[in-house]
Amino acid sequence: MNKSRLRSIYSIPYTAWILLFVLAPIALIVYYSFFDLAGNFTLANYRNFFTSVYLKLTISSFWYAFLITFFSLLIAYPTAYLLTKTKHKHLWLLLIIIPSWINLLLKTYAFIGLMGLYGPLNAFLEAVGIGKQQILFTDFSFVFVSVYIFIPFMILPIFNALDKLNPALIDASRDLGADSWTTFRRVIWPLTTNGVKSGIQVVFIPALSLFMITRLIAGNKIITLGTAIEQQFLVTQNWGMGSTIAVFLIVFMFIIMLVTKGKEKGASDNGKAR
Amino acid sequence: MERLGKLPKLYLTIVFIILYAPIFYLIFYSFNSGGGMSNFEEFTWEHYAAVFEDKRLIIIVLNTIIIALLSALLSTTIGVIGALAIYFMRNKKMRNAVLSLNNILMVSPDVIIGASFLILFTMIGVKLGFASVLISHIAFSIPIVVIMVLPKLSEMNTSLIDAALDLGASRKDVMTRVILPFIKPGIFAGFFLALTYSLDDFAVTFFVTGNGFSTLSVEIYSMARTGISLTINALSGLIFIVTVALVIGYYAINRKTKMPLAGVKK
Numbered sequence: 379m380n381k382s383r384l385r386s387i388y389s390i391p392y393t394a395w396i397l398l399f400v401l402a403p404i405a406l407i408v409y410y411s412f413f414d415l416a417g418n419f420t421l422a423n424y425r426n427f428f429t430s431v432y433l434k435l436t437i438s439s440f441w442y443a444f445l446i447t448f449f450s451l452l453i454a455y456p457t458a459y460l461l462t463k464t465k466h467k468h469l470w471l472l473l474i475i476i477p478s479w480i481n482l483l484l485k486t487y488a489f490i491g492l493m494g495l496y497g498p499l500n501a502f503l504e505a506v507g508i509g510k511q512q513i514l515f516t517d518f519s520f521v522f523v524s525v526y527i528f529i530p531f532m533i534l535p536i537f538n539a540l541d542k543l544n545p546a547l548i549d550a551s552r553d554l555g556a557d558s559w560t561t562f563r564r565v566i567w568p569l570t571t572n573g574v575k576s577g578i579q580v581v582f583i584p585a586l587s588l589f590m591i592t593r594l595i596a597g598n599k600i601i602t603l604g605t606a607i608e609q610q611f612l613v614t615q616n617w618g619m620g621s622t623i624a625v626f627l628i629v630f631m632f633i634i635m636l637v638t639k640g641k642e643k644g645a646s647d648n649g650k651a652r
Numbered sequence: 653m654e655r656l657g658k659l660p661k662l663y664l665t666i667v668f669i670i671l672y673a674p675i676f677y678l679i680f681y682s683f684n685s686g687g688g689m690s691n692f693e694e695f696t697w698e699h700y701a702a703v704f705e706d707k708r709l710i711i712i713v714l715n716t717i718i719i720a721l722l723s724a725l726l727s728t729t730i731g732v733i734g735a736l737a738i739y740f741m742r743n744k745k746m747r748n749a750v751l752s753l754n755n756i757l758m759v760s761p762d763v764i765i766g767a768s769f770l771i772l773f774t775m776i777g778v779k780l781g782f783a784s785v786l787i788s789h790i791a792f793s794i795p796i797v798v799i800m801v802l803p804k805l806s807e808m809n810t811s812l813i814d815a816a817l818d819l820g821a822s823r824k825d826v827m828t829r830v831i832l833p834f835i836k837p838g839i840f841a842g843f844f845l846a847l848t849y850s851l852d853d854f855a856v857t858f859f860v861t862g863n864g865f866s867t868l869s870v871e872i873y874s875m876a877r878t879g880i881s882l883t884i885n886a887l888s889g890l891i892f893i894v895t896v897a898l899v900i901g902y903y904a905i906n907r908k909t910k911m912p913l914a915g916v917k918k
């Protein structure tokens with residue numbers, strides 16, 4: 379009796395938040411996607427999306443997101459694994475996390491200097507005899523900086539999964555005659571896939587929608603879905619087309635979430651990182 | 653615990669160097685009397701002085717802090733209320749549905765949140781500026797507070813509430829003297845993350861901020877687009893110190909409560 383009274387009083391502001399800031403915005407995006415610049419109802423935005431320009435953009439956006447996720451995983455998994463082996467592992471983990479708390483803009487800005495024509499990276503290249511290279515405004519710089527930004531978010535869930543792994547299982551596997559590689563492939567990896575999946579989820583979705591890094595580091599040469607949305611909303615002021623791209627991004631987001639959804643019983647249970 | 657070999661140690665060292673190099677690089681050149689981030693000429697504090705002399709910049713910093721504190725405070729309040737509402741829900745299906753709705757804003761890309769809030773504010777006629785930025789920050793911080801508070805609530809033994817009621821406590825007493833004290837660590841963790849979400853946000857603010865109003869992230873973005881300015885470096889030195897202090901603070905709370913160390917938004 380008491381509980382139900384409490385419930386009805388407490389839910390009001392929270393319910394209002396859900397209606398106004400979760401449901402209404404999605405509905406508005408869908409609604410706006412059916413209007414053109416002049417405010418007429420139309421399906422033209424959707425027709426436009428399936429033209430070669432936007433399809434190419436979507437494919438290249440997925441390709442970059444894939445590259446970013448792949449390299450993040452490639453670097454993050456061994457790092458997380460080795461971290462669980464260190465003595466003060468939670469302290470080391472904290473040290474890995476600290477850079478992710480530094481304002482994203484500042485880190486990106488640092489790379490403008492680091493990768494610039496007179497920056498230390500080019501000085502190094504010159505010293506080894508390769509000579510000055512244009513590093514900024516290339517695919518390489520874009521992927522590198524994005525991987526740099528996302529690595530802590532990939533390490534965190536994998537670390538949590540590895541940390542929960544029962545070491546007796548590894549001992550058992552070794553005792554039963556499996557070598558390190560087999561132990562990793564048959565025991566460690568399968569038991570940590572949920573961590574990997576959450577890692578992929580928190581990297582891939584944001585990687586699809588990056589727009590600040592594309593502007594500052596890739597010099598407008600790379601257009602992701604996020605960049606396209608920003609362009610339509612804030613530069614071209616074509617909210618209809620922007621909303622249409624956003625609708626597709628939301629659809630992709632749900633598909634990725636379904637694919638990377640971990641099974642309940644798995645070893646991973648991470649706080650979500652955005 | 654086995655000891656790490658040489659190669660693994662080298663690997664970890666390289667990862668750490670790469671993670672920290674850009675940050676220290678920024679701070680190092682903040683003391684450069686030369687103009688750019690390549691030739692270090694002489695040690696100077698002049699860029700730090702420039703930060704404190706720049707009235708516009710100071711106002712932007714203050715705006716950012718005010719927005720962060722207000723939004724963290726309000727989102728924590730609403731988030732705690734939301735967590736309580738979810739906790740008291742009997743219907744399991746309903747509960748799961750609300751939880752999924754709660755998580756939508758946490759997985760949505762910032763661009764989507766920014767764009768949809770922009771439409772929303774224009775439609776209901778909120779003027780773009782301080783109010784719109786504050787409201788959006790409150791809105792996207794609420795779910796993380798709920799996520800931080802809920803586990804604490806489910807940890808709580810329900811007989812505590814029953815006992816309090818049996819002993820004659822009013823509902824208000826139950827709330828203020830049993831439930832809230834018990835979930836306090838979760839509330840703190842939520843407040844903290846809301847604070848960092850707000851301080852760190854760029855994309856959403858970029859969409860909903862009008863012409864006259866700016867936060868630090870947006871300001872750094874527009875400064876960085878025009879090229880290198882060592883004032884930004886000095887600013888990042890200051891921000892680094894504040895961030896480390898915040899992290900240590902969060903870690904202290906975290907150790908006491910054993911909450912999972914959740915990440916920060918990108």
